Every structure is written in structure tokens, then in C-alpha cells.
Amino acid sequence: MFELRRLRLLHELSLRGTIAGVAASLSYSPSTVSQQLALLEREAGVALLEPDGRRVRLTPEGRMLAEHAARALELDEAARAALAAPGALEPVRLAAMPTAAETIVPAALTLLAERVPQLRVELDELPPEESLFELSARRFDLVIAEQYPGHTREVHPGVEHRLLGEDPIRIVLSPDEQPAPLASLHDRAWVMEHAGTAARQWAVQQCRAAGFEPDVRFEASDLTAHIRLITAGHAVGMLPDLIWGDEPSGMSLAQLPGTPVREVFTAVRTAARASESVTLVRAALAEAFASHRRVAP
Known part of the structure; x- marks a missing residue:
């Protein structure tokens, strides 16, 4: 054996x-x-x-x-x-992309603390490219990730995806600017995520579809850095609504052509989807996302 x-x-x-x-x-x-x-x-x-x-x-x-x-x-x-005996809850190792870790996860943890305070949830903030790989490698039990329009994620054998919902993506400019269409921003400096990420590939494609190659002068995986660079007037960018939580953005927002949305989903290994602990956390995340309301900018 x-x-x-x-x-x-x-x-x-x-x-x-x-x-x-x-x-x-x-x-x-x-x-x-x-x-x-x-x-x-x-x-x-x-x-x-x-x-x-x-x-x-x-x-x-x-x-x-x-x-x-x-x-x-x-x-x-x-x-x-x-x-596993009914009610015997194992710890859940959760990996979440930054925007979800900062908004959806805290709300879900509040729900779980009220309902099953004995359930332990461990969180690691990771980009989807890494967290989905590590899910297959059994480092995590549950992942929150996203998928941009026209950019499907790699399908890992033995992994199941379930949609949480859609998250609009908009052009973001500094608070003292007026909203502007994408094509008019051809000569501006841009802040985007690093090359190789789905978010970067998608954003560059939007600019190319609008007739220009973006001047990506700033790269950062932390979207808070994007916001600060844009607020200071050094760049413009494209950000999902989830980044603002339930508070007004305070920024100047403009619609992208076609009003695109990214799909936010949870992923688990097929073999673990019957786990009571994973089921409880997944349900709380779905409820937290459904109750999430963006306040108008």
C-alpha cells in the first residue's frame, strides 16, 4: 500500500x-x-x-x-x-482577493460569529491567480475570486465555482475632475495592476478597443495605492465598485463602454463541498455579498 x-x-x-x-x-x-x-x-x-x-x-x-x-x-x-459527525466543525482556510477581504469577508464573519461562534475561519488575502492554484494544492479550503468579461479563469480539475454576484467596473478620476469617456483619456497616465494579471489584461484591452495604448505609468497590486494616485491627480484608472465598500467613493466615476461587470465567485474542491464548515462559510459569504449595497458616488 x-x-x-x-x-x-x-x-x-x-x-x-x-x-x-x-x-x-x-x-x-x-x-x-x-x-x-x-x-x-x-x-x-x-x-x-x-x-x-x-x-x-x-x-x-x-x-x-x-x-x-x-x-x-x-x-x-x-x-x-x-x-464527520454532525455539528463537528473543522476550521476553514479562506483565501480572498483584496476587495472581498476588505468588504465581503468582514460582513460574513459577523454573521458567522452570531450563528456559529465556535467555527474558526482563517483568512489569507491573495490574488485569484495564486489562491486558485493553492486551492488545488490543498493549502486552502475555500477561495473568493473574480472573472473579468471575456477572460475566463483556468479550469482546475476537481474544483467547483459558484457565482456570488456581479461587480460593476468604472473609470475613476480625481474628485475635482468631471467624468470623462474612455477615449478622451488617451493621453493620460494610468495606474493598473501588474502585467500578467487578469485585471491588467482586461483593462488594457478596454483601452485598445477605445483606440489607444494606455500609458501605464504606475503598477500596484494594492488598489488603495490606485485610489491615492488617482486622488492626487497623478493617474486615472479602472476600479470595481466593491473597492468602496458601502461608503460613497468621493471620486469622479464614469461608465465604461458597455457598462461591464466582473463576476465574483467562490471556489471549493469538489471533494470538500459537502463539508459542513465550508458550506456555512460559503452561505455567509453569499448572504454578505447579496446584502452589500453601494452608496451612490
């Missing part, structure tokens, strides 16, 4: 690509990971790893066993959820 803990190490290696990455993710030393994988090779009776420069890579047999390992981990998780 294969030991599940060693199978998880192989699964992690198939996702992260390096022994060091596996060790950092699971709080092991690299030597411990290597030793355990060597034992797994002995159990399998075939080579699972082969040298690749200064690193290692999976052999064809290693990749095949890693696929089986993923299924074994899913079955283990599903079995644990099915056998």
Missing part, C-alpha cells in the same frame, strides 16, 4: 515543479521531502523522478502515479467530510 502522505508529496511536486517548492508549501525541509519521495519510489518499484539539470522532474511513471495521487487525496477528503 502507498502511504497517503508520500502520495501528497508527489502530487505537490507535480504542481510546484521543485523539491524546494514542495518543502516551502508543506513546511518540511527539502531533505525530508527527498527522503520521503525516495521511499515512495521504493514502494512503487519504478523510478518516479529523474535529474533535470540541478533539479528533478517526474518520469512518465511518476506523472501517472501523481494523477492517481490526486484522485486518492480527493477520495480521502470526501470520505472525511462524509464521516
Whole structure:
């Protein structure tokens, strides 16, 4: 029989690509990971790893066993959820994109504190690109992420998405400016998220559709930095309404062509969706999002 803990190490290696990455993710030393994988090779009776420069890579047999390992981990998780005693609540590890972490999550935690105060929820604020990967790697149990129009997220096997709702995206200018159409901002400096993110790709496409290449002079993952740069008159940007919480923005807002919205969703591993703890947190997040009301700017 294969030991599940060693199978998880192989699964992690198939996702992260390096022994060091596996060790950092699971709080092991690299030597411990290597030793355990060597034992797994002995159990399998075939080579699972082969040298690749200064690193290692999976052999064809290693990749095949890693696929089986993923299924074994899913079955283990599903079995644990099915056998859990009613009312026995396990901690929920939640990863949320910044705008949700600052608005939706606190409201949901308030609901949970009133209804199930014994339920422990741990939060990590991460961009969707990272949190959805880490969900598949079992670092988190539940993720709040977003999807921009025309930019679908990568589909991870064994992960289920559920829509929370839609979040309008608008042009944001400093408070002392008048709202302006996108095409008229062709000569302005822009603040956007970093290259490679869905938000950046989408925003650049909006500018190109309006007939210009944006002068992205400022890059920041923290949207608070966007707001401060725009408030000071150094840039213009595109921001979702959720960033303002339930308070007036105080900014000059303009509609984008087509009045686009991003989809905000929760994601869980299919094997964990029956977990009572995950179900309670997911329901509270949905209720918090539904009750969220933007005050007119």
C-alpha cells in the first residue's frame, strides 16, 4: 500500500515543479521531502523522478502515479467530510482577493460569529491567480475570486465555482475632475495592476478597443495605492465598485463602454463541498455579498 502522505508529496511536486517548492508549501525541509519521495519510489518499484539539470522532474511513471495521487487525496477528503459527525466543525482556510477581504469577508464573519461562534475561519488575502492554484494544492479550503468579461479563469480539475454576484467596473478620476469617456483619456497616465494579471489584461484591452495604448505609468497590486494616485491627480484608472465598500467613493466615476461587470465567485474542491464548515462559510459569504449595497458616488 502507498502511504497517503508520500502520495501528497508527489502530487505537490507535480504542481510546484521543485523539491524546494514542495518543502516551502508543506513546511518540511527539502531533505525530508527527498527522503520521503525516495521511499515512495521504493514502494512503487519504478523510478518516479529523474535529474533535470540541478533539479528533478517526474518520469512518465511518476506523472501517472501523481494523477492517481490526486484522485486518492480527493477520495480521502470526501470520505472525511462524509464521516464527520454532525455539528463537528473543522476550521476553514479562506483565501480572498483584496476587495472581498476588505468588504465581503468582514460582513460574513459577523454573521458567522452570531450563528456559529465556535467555527474558526482563517483568512489569507491573495490574488485569484495564486489562491486558485493553492486551492488545488490543498493549502486552502475555500477561495473568493473574480472573472473579468471575456477572460475566463483556468479550469482546475476537481474544483467547483459558484457565482456570488456581479461587480460593476468604472473609470475613476480625481474628485475635482468631471467624468470623462474612455477615449478622451488617451493621453493620460494610468495606474493598473501588474502585467500578467487578469485585471491588467482586461483593462488594457478596454483601452485598445477605445483606440489607444494606455500609458501605464504606475503598477500596484494594492488598489488603495490606485485610489491615492488617482486622488492626487497623478493617474486615472479602472476600479470595481466593491473597492468602496458601502461608503460613497468621493471620486469622479464614469461608465465604461458597455457598462461591464466582473463576476465574483467562490471556489471549493469538489471533494470538500459537502463539508459542513465550508458550506456555512460559503452561505455567509453569499448572504454578505447579496446584502452589500453601494452608496451612490
